[in-house]
Amino acid sequence: MLNLFGRRLCSKAAAVPLLMPRFRMNNMTLYRHNFMLNNLAMRSMCSKADPETVKITFLNLRDNSEKVVDAKIGEHLLEIAHSNEIDLEGACEASLACSTCHIILPDEIYDDLEYPCDEEDDLLDLAYGLTLTSRLGCQVFVTKDMDGMTVKIPEASRNFYVDGHVPKPH
Amino acid sequence: MIRGPSARAFLPNRAFCSQFYTSDNYNPKFKDDIRKKNQIRSDREYTFCIIGSGPAGFYTAKSLLKSENGSIKVDILDSSPHPYGLVRNGVAPDHQSMKKIQYDYDEVFKNKNCQFYGNVTVGEDIQILDLLRNYSGVILAYGAGAERDIGIEGEHHLTSATDIINWYNGKLDYFQEFQDSINFDMKDLRDISVIGNGNVATDLARIFLKTKEELKDSDMPSPVMDILKEPEINSVSLVARRGIYQSAFTTKEVRELSKLPQIKMYLFKEELEKSRNEASLLEATPGSSIYARAINRRTTFLEKTCIHLENNDHYEEVLNDSSHKKLFLRYFMSPSKVLDQNSIEFNITELEGEAEKQRCVVKSPEERVTLKSDLWLKSVGYKTIPMPGVPYDADTFTVPNEMGCVLSDNGEIIKGLYVCGWAKRGPVGIIDATLRDSFETYRVIKNHIDQDLLDSRIDSTKKTLYNLEKSFVTYRDWAKVMYYEDERGKKIGKPREKYLWTEDYENIIGKAL
Numbered sequence: 003m004l005n006l007f008g009r010r011l012c013s014k015a016a017a018v019p020l021l022m023p024r025f026r027m028n029n030m031t032l033y034r035h036n037f038m039l040n041n042l043a044m045r046s047m048c049s050k051a052d053p054e055t056v057k058i059t060f061l062n063l064r065d066n067s068e069k070v071v072d073a074k075i076g077e078h079l080l081e082i083a084h085s086n087e088i089d090l091e092g093a094c095e096a097s098l099a100c101s102t103c104h105i106i107l108p109d110e111i112y113d114d115l116e117y118p119c120d121e122e123d124d125l126l127d128l129a130y131g132l133t134l135t136s137r138l139g140c141q142v143f144v145t146k147d148m149d150g151m152t153v154k155i156p157e158a159s160r161n162f163y164v165d166g167h168v169p170k171p172h
Numbered sequence: 173m174i175r176g177p178s179a180r181a182f183l184p185n186r187a188f189c190s191q192f193y194t195s196d197n198y199n200p201k202f203k204d205d206i207r208k209k210n211q212i213r214s215d216r217e218y219t220f221c222i223i224g225s226g227p228a229g230f231y232t233a234k235s236l237l238k239s240e241n242g243s244i245k246v247d248i249l250d251s252s253p254h255p256y257g258l259v260r261n262g263v264a265p266d267h268q269s270m271k272k273i274q275y276d277y278d279e280v281f282k283n284k285n286c287q288f289y290g291n292v293t294v295g296e297d298i299q300i301l302d303l304l305r306n307y308s309g310v311i312l313a314y315g316a317g318a319e320r321d322i323g324i325e326g327e328h329h330l331t332s333a334t335d336i337i338n339w340y341n342g343k344l345d346y347f348q349e350f351q352d353s354i355n356f357d358m359k360d361l362r363d364i365s366v367i368g369n370g371n372v373a374t375d376l377a378r379i380f381l382k383t384k385e386e387l388k389d390s391d392m393p394s395p396v397m398d399i400l401k402e403p404e405i406n407s408v409s410l411v412a413r414r415g416i417y418q419s420a421f422t423t424k425e426v427r428e429l430s431k432l433p434q435i436k437m438y439l440f441k442e443e444l445e446k447s448r449n450e451a452s453l454l455e456a457t458p459g460s461s462i463y464a465r466a467i468n469r470r471t472t473f474l475e476k477t478c479i480h481l482e483n484n485d486h487y488e489e490v491l492n493d494s495s496h497k498k499l500f501l502r503y504f505m506s507p508s509k510v511l512d513q514n515s516i517e518f519n520i521t522e523l524e525g526e527a528e529k530q531r532c533v534v535k536s537p538e539e540r541v542t543l544k545s546d547l548w549l550k551s552v553g554y555k556t557i558p559m560p561g562v563p564y565d566a567d568t569f570t571v572p573n574e575m576g577c578v579l580s581d582n583g584e585i586i587k588g589l590y591v592c593g594w595a596k597r598g599p600v601g602i603i604d605a606t607l608r609d610s611f612e613t614y615r616v617i618k619n620h621i622d623q624d625l626l627d628s629r630i631d632s633t634k635k636t637l638y639n640l641e642k643s644f645v646t647y648r649d650w651a652k653v654m655y656y657e658d659e660r661g662k663k664i665g666k667p668r669e670k671y672l673w674t675e676d677y678e679n680i681i682g683k684a685l
């Protein structure tokens with residue numbers, strides 16, 4: 003089910019539901035369009051207060067550290083990670099050129115998002131430790147439905163953890 | 173003696189089992205404990221020396237500097253007066269989004285515990301043993317600076333891809349040298365061919381095929397642009413030894429080419445069909461390996477996007493059609509002899525072996541074709557240059573190592589000597605891959621620190637670099653050059669206008685280099 007852009011939002015902002023399509027459409031334009039509506043509604047709702055946030059947990063599989071952060075709706079996950087000092091690289095500064103911002107989403111969140119565009123898929127091809135729910139952090143924008151989700155930052159390198167072996171000098 | 177690492181060295185040795193905490197033994201109850209243990213916790217002071225300021229050196233430095241208590245200092249050395257390695261001299265000038273990575277590097281160089289020493293060549297100006305003696309650890313991140321040979325007769329007639337790339341990226345003091353060394357006249361070029369079909373080959377194709385207008389946002393030096401964009405390029409061919417499934421470029425690069433408005437891409441129907449053997453189809457079956465998805469997507473993309481050429485006549489017809497520019501992807505051709513500057517003789521190859529291990533073989537050596545081109549470029553990969561005093565594996569052209577710990581000639585780990593990046597795993601892989609293997613090296617170093625295996629050092633720089641007779645370039649110096657490059661660029665609407673001569677650097681930073 004798409005309804006990405008906040009069922010809760012629709013019920014609060016009276017003007018918006020009319021504009022919100024109630025059926026699923028598989029295209030990126032709608033994604034962005036909805037997204038703008040969402041932001042628009044947001045701005046009119048909470049004009050002075052902080053933009054609305056949801057709780058997102060980042061689980062870094064490199065060291066199993068976990069951090070719960072307040073994520074602003076509408077920002078992408080790389081931005082969120084950076085403003086919370088979470089170790090996620092973003093070598094090309096979100097210009098869809100590098101794949102260093104690879105993250106793993108929970109199944110249900112991944113399923114609800116639109117498919118990645120071709121360019122993102124091209125980079126995912128090259129991402130280390132690709133999973134079925136992998137995305138690029140700079141291409142996934144926070145929505146209300148992401149409240150409480152855990153985003154995984156994949157292992158950084160090869161077999162280091164396989165047997166816990168670290169070579170050391172004699 | 174030069175030899176490869178012993179097989180034994182790669183076997184996990186239980187006796188070495190470390191205290192490293194893994195996801196397998198992760199237990200939420202001990203989360204804090206694990207977190208602390210996985211961060212550098214030593215209160216001793218360490219100074220590390222990183223040789224090479226490309227992505228590998230940079231990511232290792234970045235990780236080391238994250239130590240909690242600021243007990244780690246890092247000196248980064250580079251033979252060139254500027255930092256960034258291949259990001260500045262390799263990554264194509266029109267890939268500015270990739271070059272943005274430099275800003276991330278700059279943040280690291282601004283860290284007070286990190287010092288850049290440019291213009292210092294290890295092995296010449298200073299020896300590795302000196303560094304090993306005075307630093308807590310030395311990390312080799314010096315990349316793969318030499319080009320591989322194909323090993324055929326007449327190879328010297330070919331122009332090296334690296335030379336062109338260095339030239340169009342404005343490598344210091346290289347502009348005139350290149351002009352003097354080439355045996356062709358740039359303005360006469362129409363059809364160009366590249367031996368090899370990796371991302372470097374696609375970079376070359378794109379740079380040659382794009383119009384001046386399409387390159388205006390790049391940081392290609394203006395004098396280069398004037399010469400490079402003088403000829404009207406008609407076609408670029410990328411010639412590879414194996415089939416379509418084994419292409420070395422990534423989908424991202426060919427998609428980018430396919431989107432250029434005036435370009436059409438072509439495949440030979442016969443070569444496409446020949447590519448579809450059982451093993452190759454298996455290689456592209458999703459789930460069969462970690463590469464299958466990428467191979468599958470790339471092949472599907474090529475099949476759909478390229479126009480299929482029926483035969484040679486069709487090819488000639490297209491080649492002479494001046495309505496658009498062409499990119500020809502050629503397969504199953506192995507160069508056997510360079511006849512002259514413009515003609516190369518090829519053997520027709522076939523694939524042999526099981527999926528993922530397919531090799532190309534020449535079954536009938538008498539079957540040969542001669543291809544002609546105004547310019548032949550060779551882009552068959554790189555190799556690491558041996559560094560005096562550092563073990564070297566002449567078979568793989570890398571520094572022998574186990575997870576980044578350098579191995580001596582008899583397969584033992586040399587204390588305090590590490591390797592990362594292209595010098596470690598060979599010249600393959602994008603920056604993301606370099607990032608990941610640097611992280612592996614960093615984790616080994618961290619583990620060695622945690623187990624107190626490394627010596628504490630504080631006055632390393634004083635004892636080594638300050639004794640040099642030559643002047644080095646600090647990050648502050650470099651920042652001045654960068655400032656002027658950016659300013660020059662702004663005036664003409666480019667990201668930067670690079671300085672091409674050491675003399676320019678000297679004038680700006682006020683010291684002789």
Ligand SMILES: Cc1cc2nc3c(=O)[nH]c(=O)nc-3n(C[C@H](O)[C@H](O)[C@H](O)COP(=O)(O)OP(=O)(O)OC[C@H]3O[C@@H](n4cnc5c(N)ncnc54)[C@H](O)[C@@H]3O)c2cc1C
Nearest residue numbers: 224226227228250251257258262294314315593594602603
């Ligand atoms: C033409 C080209 C284009 C590429 N384009 C892309 C791209 O678009 N996207 C992408 O993700 N990847 C790209 N790559 C791959 C990427 O550049 C590599 O993954 C990465 O640069 C490897 O990093 P490194 O630090 O090991 O080596 P390098 O970047 O080569 O760094 C090595 C550094 O060591 C220095 N050095 C060498 N010898 C000495 C010495 N004796 N003493 C002191 N210093 C020394 C060198 O000056 C250099 O600065 C490209 C590679 C090439 C060749």
Ligand code: FES
Nearest residue numbers: 094096100103140
């Ligand atoms: S930061 Fe480079 S692709 Fe996301």
